[in-house]
Amino acid sequence: MQGLYFDGRQAMLRDDLPVPEPQVHESLVRISLAAICNTDREIMKGYKPDFTGILGHEFVGVVEKSNDPALIGRRVVGEINEGCGECLYCKTGREHHCESRKCIGIARKDGCFAPFMTTATRLLHAVPDNVPDEQAVFAEPLAAALQIPEMVQIRPSEEICVIGDGRLSFLIAQVLALTGAEVTVLGKHEDKLRRFQSFAKTATACDRRFEVVVDAAGSPSGIEAAMKLVRSRGTIVLKSTYAGNTETNLSSIVVNEVSIVGSRCGPFEPAVRLLSRGLLELPPVELHPITDWEKAFASRAFKAGFDFREK
Amino acid sequence: MQGLYFDGRQAMLRDDLPVPEPQVHESLVRISLAAICNTDREIMKGYKPDFTGILGHEFVGVVEKSNDPALIGRRVVGEINEGCGECLYCKTGREHHCESRKCIGIARKDGCFAPFMTTATRLLHAVPDNVPDEQAVFAEPLAAALQIPEMVQIRPSEEICVIGDGRLSFLIAQVLALTGAEVTVLGKHEDKLRRFQSFAKTATACDRRFEVVVDAAGSPSGIEAAMKLVRSRGTIVLKSTYAGNTETNLSSIVVNEVSIVGSRCGPFEPAVRLLSRGLLELPPVELHPITDWEKAFASRAFKAGFDFREK
Numbered sequence: 154m155q156g157l158y159f160d161g162r163q164a165m166l167r168d169d170l171p172v173p174e175p176q177v178h179e180s181l182v183r184i185s186l187a188a189i190c191n192t193d194r195e196i197m198k199g200y201k202p203d204f205t206g207i208l209g210h211e212f213v214g215v216v217e218k219s220n221d222p223a224l225i226g227r228r229v230v231g232e233i234n235e236g237c238g239e240c241l242y243c244k245t246g247r248e249h250h251c252e253s254r255k256c257i258g259i260a261r262k263d264g265c266f267a268p269f270m271t272t273a274t275r276l277l278h279a280v281p282d283n284v285p286d287e288q289a290v291f292a293e294p295l296a297a298a299l300q301i302p303e304m305v306q307i308r309p310s311e312e313i314c315v316i317g318d319g320r321l322s323f324l325i326a327q328v329l330a331l332t333g334a335e336v337t338v339l340g341k342h343e344d345k346l347r348r349f350q351s352f353a354k355t356a357t358a359c360d361r362r363f364e365v366v367v368d369a370a371g372s373p374s375g376i377e378a379a380m381k382l383v384r385s386r387g388t389i390v391l392k393s394t395y396a397g398n399t400e401t402n403l404s405s406i407v408v409n410e411v412s413i414v415g416s417r418c419g420p421f422e423p424a425v426r427l428l429s430r431g432l433l434e435l436p437p438v439e440l441h442p443i444t445d446w447e448k449a450f451a452s453r454a455f456k457a458g459f460d461f462r463e464k
Numbered sequence: 465m466q467g468l469y470f471d472g473r474q475a476m477l478r479d480d481l482p483v484p485e486p487q488v489h490e491s492l493v494r495i496s497l498a499a500i501c502n503t504d505r506e507i508m509k510g511y512k513p514d515f516t517g518i519l520g521h522e523f524v525g526v527v528e529k530s531n532d533p534a535l536i537g538r539r540v541v542g543e544i545n546e547g548c549g550e551c552l553y554c555k556t557g558r559e560h561h562c563e564s565r566k567c568i569g570i571a572r573k574d575g576c577f578a579p580f581m582t583t584a585t586r587l588l589h590a591v592p593d594n595v596p597d598e599q600a601v602f603a604e605p606l607a608a609a610l611q612i613p614e615m616v617q618i619r620p621s622e623e624i625c626v627i628g629d630g631r632l633s634f635l636i637a638q639v640l641a642l643t644g645a646e647v648t649v650l651g652k653h654e655d656k657l658r659r660f661q662s663f664a665k666t667a668t669a670c671d672r673r674f675e676v677v678v679d680a681a682g683s684p685s686g687i688e689a690a691m692k693l694v695r696s697r698g699t700i701v702l703k704s705t706y707a708g709n710t711e712t713n714l715s716s717i718v719v720n721e722v723s724i725v726g727s728r729c730g731p732f733e734p735a736v737r738l739l740s741r742g743l744l745e746l747p748p749v750e751l752h753p754i755t756d757w758e759k760a761f762a763s764r765a766f767k768a769g770f771d772f773r774e775k
Contacts, residue, residue, distance in 0.1 A: 241695075242695075242696060247696060247697050249696075249721075250695075250696030250697060250720065250721070304721065304723075373714070376714055384552075384553075384561075385553060385558060385561030386558050386561060391714060391717055391718045392718065393714075393715075393718065394715040394718050394719060395714075395715055397713075398711040398712060398713050398714075399711070399712060399713075399714050400709040400710070400711055400712075401709060401710060401711075401712050401714075402708075402709050402710075403684070403687055403702060403704075403706075403709075403710050403712075403726075404704075404705040404706055405726075406702055406724065406726035407702045407703065407704065407705050407726040407727065407728055408705060408726070408728060409561065409726060410560075410561070410615065410725075410726045410727055410728055411726050412615075412723060412724065412725045412726070413717065413723065413724040413725075414721075414723045414724075415714075415716075415717035415718040415719070415720060415721045415722050415723070416718065416721055417718055417719060417721055
């Protein structure tokens with residue numbers, strides 16, 4: 154089959170990839186849509202030099218083979234981390250942190266930028282009929298947004314700030330606004346900020362302070378801005394990953410008793426429930442054939458991806 | 465009266481200081497003992513250039529005048545932060561973070577390195593008769609140690625690491641060990657670490673990982689060590705303040721979903737209860753007359769301080 158393959162140094166379209174065969178605990182998924190995440194770009198820039206395999210981890214597809222007969226023929230989305238099941242992390246509810254975990258399209262496991270993919274059956278979640286593929290493909294980043302209230306208590310009466318006007322911020326701000334809290338999104342681009350205005354306040358500069366500040370800016374400047382925006386005894390949630398170190402004044406964390414919480418992948422079931430209830434604004438995904446992968450990666454659309462469905 | 469005064473640049477013994485007169489909400493405290501904290505040294509090095517006044521914030525004394533008649537003649541210890549009572553922080557239980565707070569011996573208020581000091585009466589806590597002055601003077605740093613379980617849930621089944629073998633670590637490790645948790649103290653000095661061995665494990669190097677890591681090393685190397693010692697989804701508590709910025713890998717906080725919690729001054733009532741129950745090992749305070757202040761500040765004793773009691 155044809156797929157977008159990363160050889161540890163660069164991405165390339167290959168035609169010689171075998172259709173994978175599921176192991177006993179796995180399912181074979183025929184991919185319908187797959188979306189590009191910034192992490193895919195970071196991998197292509199050298200973020201995961203140990204990874205070789207098919208790229209991609211945001212998908213919706215249909216189960217073709219499975220150890221769970223009830224899933225065969227069902228539309229599914231899927232979690233990306235598969236722990237070993239044996240280590241301290243796996244046994245204490247922290248499978249996402251298993252040190253030998255497989256992570257589709259990122260570590261030790263082929264991803265979804267191809268017509269077929271295998272994955273552990275327990276990671277799959279059936280998609281309700283009322284959620285179209287074009288929305289279901291947002292399940293993974295939406296789950297990542299939901300990891301914020303999973304880790305930090307969001308009080309509906311508190312003022313919250315989200316730094317960044319990109320894709321992840323768009324989902325984070327919506328999830329947090331659903332609590333009833335007043336959300337202010339701080340960004341650099343007036344045109345991008347306009348998209349947030351039905352559910353959040355927006356600003357390009359701000360001298361107020363907030364109880365919770367989410368840094369989804371995707372750059373090292375985010376933490377510095379967050380330190381100025383957070384109240385004493387408030388919480389900063391970090392969502393951005395990027396290479397290298399950042400200079401921070403640690404004493405001000407102590408003196409102001411600030412909490413900093415790192416947050417990564419999140420829970421799929423609530424993401425699917427929110428999608429099914431139609432509570433989120435989701436922009437259209439710009440779809441390309443996999444043969445146009447370079448064009449898709451260069452796209453400036455809010456979300457770009459690949460369409461594997463037969464026309 | 466005689467007192468150790470800081471003029472914004474340096475400390476000096478002055479003989480011309482007036483005995484302070486309490487305001488309507490204040491008490492006049494005759495100081496019995498006052499102890500030196502590392503913050504006093506940091507102020508003398510330039511940490512608080514805006515402060516001028518009598519230094520010192522760890523004390524035990526006797527109330528001579530007060531708006532609360534029940535306190536007159538009582539032995540007391542005292543909290544150090546007095547908020548304005550009007551601002552958002554004061555009105556949301558965060559008086560310690562009031563931006564116009566007075567802090568005895570540190571900001572906008574004379575401290576305790578003199579025979580008399582005034583302070584807001586509501587900040588004073590009576591000392592039970594069974595707690596000698598030499599132990600009561602530890603109330604303030606002990607309260608700071610207790611701010612850790614005040615901010616972070618300490619589970620008795622979890623493994624905890626305290627980085628640093630100094631005075632604050634000594635109190636922190638004891639407070640955390642009282643929960644029943646296994647505490648490992650990581651230090652650089654075998655002789656200092658020996659003092660911890662009745663209540664904690666000790667080590668000069670460690671390749672294990674912990675659910676909670678407290679950085680009380682007092683230097684920028686502490687956070688780097690803490691990042692290596694903490695488990696994924698674990699918590700780092702920062703207790704050390706020092707000047708300048710520190711380089712940190714923020715992406716590893718996100719990927720490993722680590723929480724970092726800054727923690728400063730703490731609750732006095734539980735500190736006094738623990739002192740009264742005799743549950744803590746407290747080394748002797750090396751006492752000097754205030755005239756020997758330079759010798760006291762140069763002392764390498766575990767805790768040095770000043771004795772104002774009449775012989």
